[in-house]
Amino acid sequence: MRAEYMREQKRSHGRKVLAVLPIQYPKELLTAMNVLSMELWGPPGAPRGPGASRLQAYVCSVARNAVAFVQAGGAAEVDAFLYPHACDSIQGLATLIPDLGGEDKPALHYLNPKGGYRPSSRRFVAGELRRLAADLAELTGEPLSADRLSWALDLHREIDRLRARLLDGRARLDMTDSDLYAVLRRGEWLWPEDHLAELKLAASRLAPMGEVVQRGVGLLLSGIVPEPMSIFDELSSMGAYVAADDYAAVGRRVVRKQLLASEDPMDTLAWLMFAYPPCPTRSTSLGQRMDYLDRLATRSSAEGVIIHTVKFCEPELFDVAGIKERFGARGLPVLFLESELEAELSGQTITRLEAFVELLTQRRKS
Amino acid sequence: MITRRLQYELVKRLAAPLLVQLQGASKRLKGRQGPRPGSPFGPPLKSVALLKDLMTRHYLEGRYADGAVPVAWVTSGFPVEILRALGFFSIYPENHAALCGVQRLTPELSDAAERVGHSRSLCSYARTDMGAVLLEKTPVGRLPRPDLLACCTNICQTVLYWYRCLADHFKVPLVLIDTPFVYGESQEHHQQYVRDQLEELLSVAERIGGRRHSSEELVRVARLSHEGTLLWGECLAESTNRPAPWTGFDGFFHIAPIVTLRGSEECNAYYRHLLDELRHRVRHGVGGIKEERYRLMWDNLPIWYNVRDMSTLLAENRFNIVVTTYTNAWAEAGKRMDPTDPVGSAARSYTHIILNEDLDRRLELMTRLAREYHVDGALLHSDRSCKPYSIGQVDLKDRLAREAQVRALLLEADHNDPRAYSTEQGNTRLQAFMESFA
Ligand code: SF4
Numbered sequence: 001m002r003a004e005y006m007r008e009q010k011r012s013h014g015r016k017v018l019a020v021l022p023i024q025y026p027k028e029l030l031t032a033m034n035v036l037s038m039e040l041w042g043p044p045g046a047p048r049g050p051g052a053s054r055l056q057a058y059v060c061s062v063a064r065n066a067v068a069f070v071q072a073g074g075a076a077e078v079d080a081f082l083y084p085h086a087c088d089s090i091q092g093l094a095t096l097i098p099d100l101g102g103e104d105k106p107a108l109h110y111l112n113p114k115g116g117y118r119p120s121s122r123r124f125v126a127g128e129l130r131r132l133a134a135d136l137a138e139l140t141g142e143p144l145s146a147d148r149l150s151w152a153l154d155l156h157r158e159i160d161r162l163r164a165r166l167l168d169g170r171a172r173l174d175m176t177d178s179d180l181y182a183v184l185r186r187g188e189w190l191w192p193e194d195h196l197a198e199l200k201l202a203a204s205r206l207a208p209m210g211e212v213v214q215r216g217v218g219l220l221l222s223g224i225v226p227e228p229m230s231i232f233d234e235l236s237s238m239g240a241y242v243a244a245d246d247y248a249a250v251g252r253r254v255v256r257k258q259l260l261a262s263e264d265p266m267d268t269l270a271w272l273m274f275a276y277p278p279c280p281t282r283s284t285s286l287g288q289r290m291d292y293l294d295r296l297a298t299r300s301s302a303e304g305v306i307i308h309t310v311k312f313c314e315p316e317l318f319d320v321a322g323i324k325e326r327f328g329a330r331g332l333p334v335l336f337l338e339s340e341l342e343a344e345l346s347g348q349t350i351t352r353l354e355a356f357v358e359l360l361t362q363r364r365k366s
Numbered sequence: 367m368i369t370r371r372l373q374y375e376l377v378k379r380l381a382a383p384l385l386v387q388l389q390g391a392s393k394r395l396k397g398r399q400g401p402r403p404g405s406p407f408g409p410p411l412k413s414v415a416l417l418k419d420l421m422t423r424h425y426l427e428g429r430y431a432d433g434a435v436p437v438a439w440v441t442s443g444f445p446v447e448i449l450r451a452l453g454f455f456s457i458y459p460e461n462h463a464a465l466c467g468v469q470r471l472t473p474e475l476s477d478a479a480e481r482v483g484h485s486r487s488l489c490s491y492a493r494t495d496m497g498a499v500l501l502e503k504t505p506v507g508r509l510p511r512p513d514l515l516a517c518c519t520n521i522c523q524t525v526l527y528w529y530r531c532l533a534d535h536f537k538v539p540l541v542l543i544d545t546p547f548v549y550g551e552s553q554e555h556h557q558q559y560v561r562d563q564l565e566e567l568l569s570v571a572e573r574i575g576g577r578r579h580s581s582e583e584l585v586r587v588a589r590l591s592h593e594g595t596l597l598w599g600e601c602l603a604e605s606t607n608r609p610a611p612w613t614g615f616d617g618f619f620h621i622a623p624i625v626t627l628r629g630s631e632e633c634n635a636y637y638r639h640l641l642d643e644l645r646h647r648v649r650h651g652v653g654g655i656k657e658e659r660y661r662l663m664w665d666n667l668p669i670w671y672n673v674r675d676m677s678t679l680l681a682e683n684r685f686n687i688v689v690t691t692y693t694n695a696w697a698e699a700g701k702r703m704d705p706t707d708p709v710g711s712a713a714r715s716y717t718h719i720i721l722n723e724d725l726d727r728r729l730e731l732m733t734r735l736a737r738e739y740h741v742d743g744a745l746l747h748s749d750r751s752c753k754p755y756s757i758g759q760v761d762l763k764d765r766l767a768r769e770a771q772v773r774a775l776l777l778e779a780d781h782n783d784p785r786a787y788s789t790e791q792g793n794t795r796l797q798a799f800m801e802s803f804a
């Protein structure tokens with residue numbers, strides 16, 4: 001389906017397509033330059049094909065699967081790759097795939113500065129954006145226009161506004177988690193205007209303020225990417241739902257702050273790159289992240305926290321102790337799940353989820 | 367504060383030198399340890415005693431440093447010259463973790479870190495260090511409490527995640543030098559970014575250290591640092607001779623001063639001494655191992671808890687590790703240093719570090735080292751704990767064989783955690799690799 005959609009985008013709209021590795025990148029710039037992003041978050045399941053063993057088994061499956069997928073020709077039709085600077089693994093892939101995978105496509109980079117906002121990093125981001133815009137102009141043959149960038153910034157703010165409404169108003173949304181996440185995650189590869197149309201449709205199912213539709217046990221889920229997606233059906237069958245989202249692929253990419261008004265849309269974009277919720281891959285301080293998660297749990301009245309992270313993902317794993325400590329102190333139960341980007345949840349994981357939800361249900365009753 | 371300072375100065379100037387002298391004398395009384403009969407190694411390096419003295423003094427001073435002088439905990443690739451010029455005492459958790467690794471303390475320390483929720487998948491240096499902090503347990507007596515955490519991402523992002531946890535634990539500021547990954551050559555705006563951060567670092571360090579920096583002092587420290595890295599490079603380069611006067615495994619231990627005391631006169635004095643000894647050995651044909659038949663390159667960190675066993679196995683089979691990409695990293699850094707421009711050149715040299723460069727650059731470097739050190743093969747330690755160093759090694763192994771005619775073995779282990787290494791399996795693979803040279 002994705003492949004057909006991509007071809008159609010190229011054919012009918014003359015768009016270039018970029019395979020984009022996780023996590024954060026200036027999507028607005030791509031949209032402004034008529035470039036479609038196809039994000040690579042898997043595919044789930046064991047890595048397959050001749051590239052499956054090019055990375056050691058102790059590297060996270062997001063990276064391993066991406067290499068295997070690309071080497072098996074999964075990205076043959078894209079025009080270039082974009083490697084945001086998420087972590088050591090993605091950084092490593094940035095030289096591995098183009099140099100050695102037989103992929104002769106351009107490798108573009110976007111390096112996220114680490115450690116939160118500083119005057120130095122603000123200048124750096126501006127430089128990175130200019131360089132990426134120049135690389136994209138070379139790819140598309142069209143220079144960046146300020147008007148198009150302003151348009152793209154507005155479009156993506158509208159998308160963020162709706163994504164925030166759906167995530168924050170989850171208790172009022174008459175949709176299953178599975179359906180909601182299917183919509184949200186289609187944003188990883190749909191042209192933003194198409195994604196916006198689907199979000200609007202989903203938002204029309206929000207009940208008025210004050211009404212509650214979801215009556216199950218509300219959970220805060222934190223991790224990198226919600227795979228396998230069957231986790232949502234399992235939770236739902238156990239009487240729980242996702243009240244708050246802190247997945248790097250989903251909630252951590254929704255900007256809720258008011259856009260900085262500036263004459264130059266590039267300035268606005270540079271500002272935006274610091275406006276995302278805290279994420280360990282950008283290394284905002286541990287305290288800031290914990291405060292953010294705390295607010296998320298409080299605002300959504302979450303009754304428990306599930307840390308659902310990818311095995312060997314160091315950025316996430318370093319924060320686990322802190323999350324456990326913070327919520328432990330608040331008396332909010334925490335379940336830690338490490339996954340390998342499985343195609344399906346294992347029996348053992350399902351049992352642990354059941355026990356956790358049961359515990360929360362009992363707490364609610366008492 | 368004054369008493370603490372007095373105590374520190376007393377230890378630094380009197381007690382520490384006295385203690386190491388006493389230790390040295392007692393060793394001399396016991397008689398110098400020569401090679402065990404039948405040992406495949408050459409005579410031990412005399413400099414080892416000096417190295418031990420140097421590091422003992424460093425950690426001893428450290429015990430009394432907090433409260434007396436500003437203390438920073440620093441990552442190995444941090445541009446420490448700025449802190450040194452401002453009078454900071456620096457502790458290197460990686461070096462300390464390696465010490466723990468050699469003494470096989472990691473499982474116990476890691477267990478403590480795991481108990482509070484840290485995963486065993488994390489870098490074992492980080493687990494060792496966080497465990498040592500939680501248990502307040504260390505083979506060096508006591509680690510001084512930091513006033514500042516100083517982290518540079520030129521070796522990995524892991525250090526940043528790790529230092530965020532330390533910052534949260536100690537409730538002290540964390541300064542970061544974020545060095546953008548280099549594809550080919552570092553770009554101008556990347557260099558500007560690092561320079562800007564170094565300027566930001568200066569003002570934070572001045573505030574915490576309680577004094578303004580002096581340009582002369584910064585240039586002096588940068589000069590010492592530059593000289594130290596060059597001396598270290600010269601020591602390593604002595605192994606281009608046949609036989610190599612020492613082993614790459616020796617190098618793993620002798621790297622400690624350039625990591626922890628970089629930019630100090632004592633560091634350079636030590637390497638001058640070591641260099642003299644190595645040259646003397648070369649002149650007299652004394653090798654690190656008795657019979658050097660095959661020469662190997664080592665990639666990645668050492669397997670600290672297994673260095674002795676592995677080096678013995680190799681030496682018994684007449685294999686010597688003559689060059690390691692790990693120890694070479696500090697020598698490479700010196701080539702871009704220019705003491706007359708301490709900030710600008712620090713930005714350049716600290717960004718172009720092997721772990722911060724793309725795979726093509728790594729292959730180029732390894733090919734060059736293979737040629738210069740006349741190696742017959744390579745051991746690539748696939749280090750479960752160090753993802754940045756290990757990603758790409760599968761391809762490097764193939765490319766080394768194809769493009770540089772260097773046959774290589776990928777050896778799965780963990781640099782600090784013995785629980786992740788099967789000695790038997792490792793030895794079997796190593797034996798098979800060595801047999802392939804017959
Ligand atoms: S899962 Fe973690 S380690 Fe893997 S690519 Fe994503 S951020 Fe990096």
Ligand code: SF4
Nearest residue numbers: 489491521522524752
């Ligand atoms: S061992 Fe590797 S991952 Fe660990 S701190 Fe050193 S460079 Fe980073």
